[in-house]
Amino acid sequence: MKLLVEFDRKFEDFYRHYQEKDGTLKYNEMIKNIQINKASSIEIYYEDLLDFSPYLARHLIENPEPIVEDAENALDNILRGYSKGEVKKGYVNFIPSEIVSDIIIPITELRAKHNAKLVGIKGNIIAKQRPKIQIKKACFKCQLCGATFKAKKTTARVQKPSRCITINCKARKSDFKYVKKENEYNRTQEILVQTLPNDIHCGQNRIKVNLNEDLMKIARKGTNVFIWGIYIILIKSRSDYESHIDAVGIKTI
Numbered sequence: 001m002k003l004l005v006e007f008d009r010k011f012e013d014f015y016r017h018y019q020e021k022d023g024t025l026k027y028n029e030m031i032k033n034i035q036i037n038k039a040s041s042i043e044i045y046y047e048d049l050l051d052f053s054p055y056l057a058r059h060l061i062e063n064p065e066p067i068v069e070d071a072e073n074a075l076d077n078i079l080r081g082y083s084k085g086e087v088k089k090g091y092v093n094f095i096p097s098e099i100v101s102d103i104i105i106p107i108t109e110l111r112a113k114h115n116a117k118l119v120g121i122k123g124n125i126i127a128k129q130r131p132k133i134q135i136k137k138a139c140f141k142c143q144l145c146g147a148t149f150k151a152k153k154t155t156a157r158v159q160k161p162s163r164c165i166t167i168n169c170k171a172r173k174s175d176f177k178y179v180k181k182e183n184e185y186n187r188t189q190e191i192l193v194q195t196l197p198n199d200i201h202c203g204q205n206r207i208k209v210n211l212n213e214d215l216m217k218i219a220r221k222g223t224n225v226f227i228w229g230i231y232i233i234l235i236k237s238r239s240d241y242e243s244h245i246d247a248v249g250i251k252t253i
């Protein structure tokens with residue numbers, strides 16, 4: 001828990017203090033402009049992050065899920081400071097970079113060993129589903145200690161957590177009450193990305209990719225894209241599994 005707070009603060013520092021050569025506070029300006037442009041996301045260039053904090057940049061590659069969440073929490077904190085009213089949730093698009101060449105994997109070469117890791121894929125968008133609203137975090141109340149908390153939804157159906165967030169609370173699965181009305185939702189869109197013609201590898205040549213909010217705008221059917229995302233394998237039965245990528249960044253190529 002301590003570690004996450006540390007990352008969170010580092011992202012706030014990055015947004016507030018990253019300076020271009022001419023002295024422009026690039027991300028500070030970008031965040032100020034979010035409300036003016038009625039947008040909900042900012043674009044982070046990996047090279048900037050690497051320049052500001054090699055530590056953060058490395059952790060984004062090695063441990064993408066909490067880092068992306070912290071980057072978004074830090075963005076929300078700053079947005080709340082700028083606005084007195086209700087603040088729309090902010091999203092971050094980590095623009096994929098060629099610098100980290102070892103995470104770029106041909107679609108045909110995605111394997112179980114890539115599960116939960118950050119991967120870079122290149123391909124053509126051959127299909128696009130309608131956007132849908134889904135539960136991002138499910139809310140639970142512990143009936144033993146009274147704590148209310150949100151847990152990321154990682155399975156197809158909402159499942160009660162196996163332990164409480166309160167240290168020393170002995171609550172078990174059956175002690176948690178699902179508080180549906182406090183859930184956190186987000187809009188996602190599924191696209192199907194097919195390997196580019198120059199990929200000579202054999203194997204499954206297409207992959208489903210989930211895009212959040214503003215990332216959807218970049219994705220048009222027929223375009224070639226470079227995507228950074230977290231590769232997820234969901235086991236359906238002993239012999240059947242499904243895989244997809246939760247995008248954290250996308251750019252057209």
Ligand SMILES: [Zn+2]
Nearest residue numbers: 142145164169
């Ligand atoms: Zn508890």
